[in-house]
Amino acid sequence: MNTLMRAAALTALLACAAPAAALAQAPPPAAETMFRATTLNLAAxxxxxxxxxxxTISLGVMTSGRTAQAAMQANALKMTQVVEALKRAxxxxxxxxxxxxNLNPQYAYEQNQPPRLTGYQAQNMVxxxxxxxxxxxxxxxxxxxxGANQVHGIQFGLDDPTAAENAAREAAVKALAAKAELYARATGHRVARLVTLSEGTASYPMPPPMAVGAVAAMRMExxxxxxxxxxxKVRVDVTGLYEVTR
Structure with a gap:
């Protein structure tokens, strides 16, 4: 009797497991739908x-001295003057x-001789x-x-880039939609709907920071x-997945 009951229980368990296994192997409805649909994956x-x-300006002071302390003291004096000048401006x-x-030792190099310490160079950039x-x-x-004798360049920007980025977003979406229409027509389809839309990071393609040039040339009376x-320029990149139909 026990043997018959165990056999019946095993049969029932296998009957329940079979539909579950078939269900696990079936593709998700969304994936199946996408497989059946014709889509365009585009970027603009x-x-x-x-x-x-x-x-933003990168500038500073470079000074030299026989000792590290002398170089740093001279640098601190000039940098204080530079900061005060900026505040007055x-x-x-x-x-x-x-x-x-930065503080770096300076050496003199002579042929067949070990390097000879000649002093120190201090640099302070702001x-x-x-x-x-x-x-x-x-x-x-x-x-x-x-007293600033190091001017490395000027980089321009926006205090609040929101409006410019939004304008670039609108232009990107319009360009993406136009590209989808073009591809749909070229393949004998029409655009049915936009399925997904993704945005990349906004960028600001610009020339390299503008070099100010020789410092001496800037001493104009x-x-x-x-x-x-x-x-x-403010640029926004987008990608989109469109479903198309005949």
């Missing part, structure tokens, strides 16, 4: 051009940030954010007059350094 981008309203203290501080571009040239000139902001 949108760009807008705007005038920058802020800039209207730059807030929060917009002046130290970006590099990154300055300028929100009023009309005073950018004067700010650069003020720092050079105060009769004219300020001329800095032109021009225009900058």
């Amino acid at each position: 981008y949108g760009e807008t051009r705007v005038q920058p309203d802020m800039a 209207g730059i807030a203290a929060k917009d002046i940030q130290t970006s590099g501080l 990154t300055v954010t300028v929100h009023d571009l009309t005073g950018l040239g004067k700010a650069v000139d003020a720092t050079v007059t105060a 009769k004219a300020d350094t001329v800095v032109s902001a021009g225009e900058m």
Whole structure:
């Protein structure tokens, strides 16, 4: 009797497991639908051009001394003068940030002789954010007059890029839709619907940071350094999956 009951239970268990196994092997409804549908997986981008309203300048002071202490003291004195000049030019203290501080020994190299220590070189760099571009040239000139002898370049940007990025998004979506229509017509289909839409990171393709040039050339007595902001690009990339039908 026990044997008959165990056989019946095993038969019932196998009967329940068979539909479950078949269900596990069946493709998900969504995947099956996508397999049956004809889709276009496309990418596009949108760009807008705007005038920058802020800039960052990388500048600083390099000094030399017979000893490390002498080089650092001379550097600290000149950098204090540079920072004060920036503040007088209207730059807030929060917009002046130290970006590099270096102290390196200097050696003289002679043939068949070991390197000879000749002194030390100190460098202190700051990154300055300028929100009023009309005073950018004067700010650069003020720092050079105060003792800055390292000006590495100017990078323009936007205080609030939201509006420019949204305009680029709209242009990207329109370009994506136009591309979908083109591919659909070319293959004898029509666009049925947009299934998915993804956005990449907004980017700001620009030329390399503008080099200011030789510092000596910026010591002008009769004219300020001329800095032109021009225009900058804001770009947004998107990808989309479209379903098409006959």
